Amino acid sequence: MASLKHLPAVKGAKVLMVGAGGIGCELLKTLALSGFQDIHIIDMDTIEVSNLNRQFLFRQSHVGQSKAKVAREAVLKFRPHISITPYHANVKDSDFNVDFFKQFNVVLNGLDNLDARRHVNRLCLAADVPLIESGTTGFLGQVTVHVKGRTECYECQPKPAPKTYPVCTITSTPSKFVHCIVWAKELLFAKLFGDKNQANDLNVRSSDGASSSKQAEDVFEHRKDEDIEQYGRRIYDHVFGYNIEVALSNEETWKNRNRPKPIYSSEFMPNDLSQQNGSMEKNGAANDISSVSAMASLGMKNPQDVWSLKENSRVFLEALKLFFLKREKEIGNLTFDKDDQLAVEFVTAAANIRAASFGIPLHSLFEAKGIAGNIVHAVATTNAIIAGLIVIEAIKVLKNDTKNYRMTYCLEHPTRKMLLMPVEPFEPNRSCYVCSETPLSLEINTHHAKLRDFVEKIVKAMLGMSLPLIMHGSALLYEIGDDLDEEMVANYAANLDKVLSELPTPVTSGTMLTIEDLQQELSCQINIKHREEFDEEKEPDGMVLSGWTQAPSVVKDDKESIANAGSTSNEPSVEAEKNDEIEIPPEKKRKLSEISEAVYPDLSSVDGDTRNPDKLQVLDDDDELMIFDNWDSVTDKKIRMQ
Amino acid sequence: MDGEELTEQETALYDRQIRVWGAGAQRRLSKAHILVCGITGTIAEFCKNIVLAGVGSLTLVDDRAVTEEALSANFLIPSDENVCAGKTLTELCRDSLKDFNPMVRVSVEKGDLSSFGAEFYSKFDVVVVSCCSFTTKKLINEKCRKLSKRVAFYTVDCRDSCGEIFVDLQHHKYSKQKREETIECELHYPSFEESISIPWKALPRKFSKLYFAMRVIERFEEVEQRKPGELSIADLPAVVKLKKELCVAQSLNESHIPNVLLERLVTDTREFPPVCPIIGGILGQEVIKAISGKGDPLKNFFFFDAMDGKGIIEDVSGKP
Numbered sequence: 016m017a018s019l020k021h022l023p024a025v026k027g028a029k030v031l032m033v034g035a036g037g038i039g040c041e042l043l044k045t046l047a048l049s050g051f052q053d054i055h056i057i058d059m060d061t062i063e064v065s066n067l068n069r070q071f072l073f074r075q076s077h078v079g080q081s082k083a084k085v086a087r088e089a090v091l092k093f094r095p096h097i098s099i100t101p102y103h104a105n106v107k108d109s110d111f112n113v114d115f116f117k118q119f120n121v122v123l124n125g126l127d128n129l130d131a132r133r134h135v136n137r138l139c140l141a142a143d144v145p146l147i148e149s150g151t152t153g154f155l156g157q158v159t160v161h162v163k164g165r166t167e168c169y170e171c172q173p174k175p176a177p178k179t180y181p182v183c184t185i186t187s188t189p190s191k192f193v194h195c196i197v198w199a200k201e202l203l204f205a206k207l208f209g210d211k212n213q214a215n216d217l218n219v220r221s222s223d224g225a226s227s228s229k230q231a232e233d234v235f236e237h238r239k240d241e242d243i244e245q246y247g248r249r250i251y252d253h254v255f256g257y258n259i260e261v262a263l264s265n266e267e268t269w270k271n272r273n274r275p276k277p278i279y280s281s282e283f284m285p286n287d288l289s290q291q292n293g294s295m296e297k298n299g300a301a302n303d304i305s306s307v308s309a310m311a312s313l314g315m316k317n318p319q320d321v322w323s324l325k326e327n328s329r330v331f332l333e334a335l336k337l338f339f340l341k342r343e344k345e346i347g348n349l350t351f352d353k354d355d356q357l358a359v360e361f362v363t364a365a366a367n368i369r370a371a372s373f374g375i376p377l378h379s380l381f382e383a384k385g386i387a388g389n390i391v392h393a394v395a396t397t398n399a400i401i402a403g404l405i406v407i408e409a410i411k412v413l414k415n416d417t418k419n420y421r422m423t424y425c426l427e428h429p430t431r432k433m434l435l436m437p438v439e440p441f442e443p444n445r446s447c448y449v450c451s452e453t454p455l456s457l458e459i460n461t462h463h464a465k466l467r468d469f470v471e472k473i474v475k476a477m478l479g480m481s482l483p484l485i486m487h488g489s490a491l492l493y494e495i496g497d498d499l500d501e502e503m504v505a506n507y508a509a510n511l512d513k514v515l516s517e518l519p520t521p522v523t524s525g526t527m528l529t530i531e532d533l534q535q536e537l538s539c540q541i542n543i544k545h546r547e548e549f550d551e552e553k554e555p556d557g558m559v560l561s562g563w564t565q566a567p568s569v570v571k572d573d574k575e576s577i578a579n580a581g582s583t584s585n586e587p588s589v590e591a592e593k594n595d596e597i598e599i600p601p602e603k604k605r606k607l608s609e610i611s612e613a614v615y616p617d618l619s620s621v622d623g624d625t626r627n628p629d630k631l632q633v634l635d636d637d638d639e640l641m642i643f644d645n646w647d648s649v650t651d652k653k654i655r656m657q
Numbered sequence: 658m659d660g661e662e663l664t665e666q667e668t669a670l671y672d673r674q675i676r677v678w679g680a681g682a683q684r685r686l687s688k689a690h691i692l693v694c695g696i697t698g699t700i701a702e703f704c705k706n707i708v709l710a711g712v713g714s715l716t717l718v719d720d721r722a723v724t725e726e727a728l729s730a731n732f733l734i735p736s737d738e739n740v741c742a743g744k745t746l747t748e749l750c751r752d753s754l755k756d757f758n759p760m761v762r763v764s765v766e767k768g769d770l771s772s773f774g775a776e777f778y779s780k781f782d783v784v785v786v787s788c789c790s791f792t793t794k795k796l797i798n799e800k801c802r803k804l805s806k807r808v809a810f811y812t813v814d815c816r817d818s819c820g821e822i823f824v825d826l827q828h829h830k831y832s833k834q835k836r837e838e839t840i841e842c843e844l845h846y847p848s849f850e851e852s853i854s855i856p857w858k859a860l861p862r863k864f865s866k867l868y869f870a871m872r873v874i875e876r877f878e879e880v881e882q883r884k885p886g887e888l889s890i891a892d893l894p895a896v897v898k899l900k901k902e903l904c905v906a907q908s909l910n911e912s913h914i915p916n917v918l919l920e921r922l923v924t925d926t927r928e929f930p931p932v933c934p935i936i937g938g939i940l941g942q943e944v945i946k947a948i949s950g951k952g953d954p955l956k957n958f959f960f961f962d963a964m965d966g967k968g969i970i971e972d973v974s975g976k977p
C-alpha cells in the first residue's frame with residue numbers, strides 16, 4: 016500500500032469515471048494526486064450555484080458550463096501532464112456501448128440515480144470490467160466493489176421502490192406536510208400548468224362523485240376575457256374552500272379525524288383587487304423567465320421564513336398570476352422542477368394553505384423546496400472521504416488484490432468505535448437476473464393483460480431496460496430501436512394493444528420469453544404462468560414477477576398511489592441530487608444497544624439504494640456475533656470484519 | 658448572534674449543507690476563525706473542506722518553501738511556474754483557497770509557531786497543528802488551554818497509508834438529535850500531554866496498534882532530534898529497540914506494536930494521496946461539529962489505516 020509501490024499499476028491504468036458532481040470532483044482530484052494518468056469522465060450535467068459549496072473544482076463563473084469539461088481544466092492546473100478525457104453526455108447514450116467500456120481497467124461511479132447505476136452495472140458486467148460504486152447523503156456514505164463472478168453485482172440486492180402515498184391520503188386526508196406538498200405538486204400544479212390530458216385526482220370525490228367532478232372540470236379553465244386576478248381567486252376558493260366543504264360532507268371520513276377548515280380568499284384579501292398586487296416592475300426584464308418570482312414582486316426575501324397564512328395566500332395568487340402573465344406559453348407543458356423558482360413558490364404556498372386547512376404546521380420555502388424536489392443533503396467532507404476510499408479500492412482492483420476488496424460504510428455515529436467500517440464484499444446472488452442466468456417467473460392473466468402492460472410494468476419499470484427486444488422462440492414480439500422499418504414499427508404498435516394470448520405468436524402459460532437489451536447486452540428469460548385473479552390491494556399491477564426479490568414497497572391502503580416524483584423526471588424512480596445516494600449501513604444490531612439508537616436520516620427519499628439488513632451476521636476479529644435486523648437476503652450471510 | 662440572518666447569497670451557496678446542519682450552525686460557522694499550522698496534503702484537504710463549509714476566516718502558518726514533497730499530495734499548488742514564482746507554500750495555498758469561496762477570509766501568518774504568544778492564539782476558535790514536533794504540539798496545546806476562551810485544539814499526522822487525529826475540546830457542550838428530541842450533552846477532554854501520559858497497560862486490551870506505533874515514532878524523533886517525518890528504513894533497528902524498551906517500561910506485550918507497522922511508518926513518511934481526503938474529511942467534520950455545537954464530536958483520537966480500511970475512534974482520557 017506504500018505510496019510508491021502502487022505506482023506501476025496506477026500509471027498504466029485507464030479508468031472511466033461516471034459523474035463529475037459531488038463525489039466526482041473529489042474523485043478526479045484524488046485520482047490525479049494518486050498518480051493516475053489516463054482518466055475518462057462522463058457527465059451530462061452543467062454547473063449550478065448550489066453545487067459550489069462542495070464541488071470545489073467549479074466557480075461561480077462556471078455556472079451553466081459542462082461539469083466534465085470544467086473539472087478537467089481545474090485538475091490540469093495542478094497535474095498538467097496527465098490525460099483527462101471529458102464527455103458532456105449521458106452515460107446511457109449508445110456511444111458508450113460495451114466496446115467503449117471494454118477499454119477501461121476499472122469503472123468508478125459517482126452517480127445520482129438508480130436508472131443510470133443499473134445501466135452502468137450491466138455494461139460493466141457485459142464488458143467484464145470491475146465497477147466501484149459509491150454514494151453519500153449528509154454524513155453517511157458507502158463504497159462497494161463489483162467484480163463479475165467474484166462479488167455481487169450492483170443489482171444482486173433488491174432496490175427499494177420509491178415512496179408512494181395512497182391517493183385518498185393526498186386528496187382527502189393529509190396528515191403530514193409532505194402529503195400537502197405532493198398534493199400541491201403532483202395534483203394542483205400539474206392540473207393548472209401541466210398536460211391537460213393527464214389523469215388527475217385533484218377533485219375530491221363527493222358522495223355524488225360523477226356529476227360534481229364533471230362540473231368541477233371546468234373550474235380550472237381560464238375563461239376567455241376572465242380577469243387573471245379573478246381567475247386566481249376562483250381557483251383559490253375552489254380548491255381551498257369549496258373542495259374542503261365537499262370533503263366535509265362525507266361525514267364518515269371525519270369520524271376519527273380532525274375536520275379541516277375551508278379557507279376562502281376573502282378572509283385575507285379585500286375584494287378590492289388593486290391592493291394585493293405585487294409590483295411587477297421588481298421582476299426585472301420580462302423575458303428572463305428564471306427571474307420571475309412572486310417573492311420578489313411581493314418584496315419577500317428570506318426563504319427560511321415561515322410565511323403566515325395571509326402571506327402564503329398572497330404568494331399563491333401572485334405566482335399563479337405571474338405564470339399566466341409571464342410564462343403563458345409554457346402552460347400545458349410544465350412539470351414541477353425544483354430549480355424553477357416560481358414553481359417552488361407556488362407549490363410552497365399551495366401546500367401551506369392546505370396544511371393550514373388541515374391543522375398541519377406550515378413550512379418555509381427552503382424546507383418545502385427540499386421536500387418537493389427530493390433534495391438530498393450533501394456536504395463536502397463525506398464526498399472527500401468516499402473519494403479517498405474509492406481510490407484505495409481502485410488500486411486494489413488494479414493490483415488484482417482480490418482478497419482485500421472491501422465495501423466500506425462511512426457512518427455518522429461510531430459502530431464498535433468505527434466511523435469507517437469495512438466489510439468483505441458479498442458473493443454474487445445466484446438468483447440475480449442481471450448477473451446470473453436464472454430465469455424469472457411471471458404470473459399474469461394472459462387473457463387480459465396487454466403486451467403494453469407487460470412492456471411498461473415489467474420490462475421497463477422492473478427490469479430497467481431502455482431498448483428492449485422481446486422474443487418468443489425465434490418470433491419477435493416487440494422491440495425498440497432507431498433502425499426499424501415502418502412495417503415493423505406498425506406491427507409492434509399493433510402488438511402492444513393485443514392481449515398476450517392473442518399475439519401472432521400467443522403467449523400462454525408455460526411460454527418462455529426472452530427479453531434482451533442490446534445496448535446493455537443483458538438478456539434474461541421469463542417463464543410465463545397464467546393466473547386468473549389478482550388481489551387489487553396487494554397486487555395492483557395485476558402481475559407478479561418472482562425469481563428475484565423486489566424490495567418491500569410502502570404499504571398501500573388504496574389500490575392507487577401517488578409518488579413524490581423527482582423534479583425533472585416522470586419515471587417512477589425518485590431523482591436524487593448528483594452523487595448523493597446511499598445504502599443504509601447495517602444499523603440495527605441487537606447486540607450493540609449503544610449503536611442501535613444511532614439516528615440515521617430518513618433515506619427513503621433517496622433513490623434506489625436502501626439496504627435492508629436482515630439476519631446479517633457479522634463476525635468480528637473476536638468472533639463476536641452481531642445480528643442485523645431486516646436484511647432482505649436469500650440466505651443468511653456471514654461476513655468477516657477485517 | 659443567532660439573530661442575524663444568512664444573506665440570500667449564503668442561503669443559495671450553502672443550500673445543501675444547511676439542509677444537513679441547519680441555518681444556526683451555518684451562522685456559527687461564518688463567525689469562526691481557524692488557525693492551521695503546517696501545510697500537508699491532508700491539511701490542504703482540511704482547508705478545502707472548511708473553506709467550502711463557509712467559516713469566517715482561515716489563517717495559514719508554514720514558513721517552508723515549495724518542495725517536491727510538498728507538491729506530492731497537495732492540489733492547492735498550481736504547476737504553473739509563473740504563478741508560483743516568488744510565493745511561499747502558504748501564499749500559494751491561500752490564493753487557491755480564496756478562489757474556492759470568496760466569502761471566507763484566508764490569510765498567511767509568518768513566524769515560528771512556538772514564538773507566538775497567548776494573545777496570538779486567542780484570536781482563534783480552532784487551532785490545527787500538523788507536522789510539528791512532540792514538544793511544539795504540547796506547547797501550543799498548553800497555550801490554548803491557558804486562554805480564558807475555549808480554543809479547540811487538533812493535531813493531525815499522516816504517514817504512509819496511516820493517519821492520526823488528536824482532539825482537545827476541553828469542556829465541550831453540544832446538542833444532538835435523538836429520535837425527535839434534542840439532547841444537551843457535555844464532554845471533558847484531557848490535554849495532549851495528559852492523554853499520552855496514561856499508562857499503556859491502563860488502556861483497553863483491544864486497542865488501536867497505530868496509537869502505540871505513533872507514540873514510538875514520536876518518541877524516537879524527539880530523542881534523536883529529528884524533524885517530523887525525517888526518518889528512513891535505516892532507522893528501523895533503532896526504532897524497534899526503542900519499542901522494546903517502551904513496551905517493557907509500560908508492561909505492554911510487544912505484539913501490540915508489530916514491526917511491520919513500524920517499518921511502514923519509517924520507510925514511507927510521505928502521505929499516501931488517497932488517505933489525505935479521508936483524514937482531512939474526518940478532521941473537517943470534527944471541526945464543523947466543534948464550532949456548530951451539533952452532533953457527537955470524537956473523543957479523543959482517530960486512526961485510519963488503508964491496509965485494513967478501518968477508521969477507529971479511541972478514547973485515551975483515562976475515563977473510558
Ligand SMILES: [Zn+2]
Pocket residue numbers: 167168169170171172443444447448449450451
Ligand atoms: Zn447480480
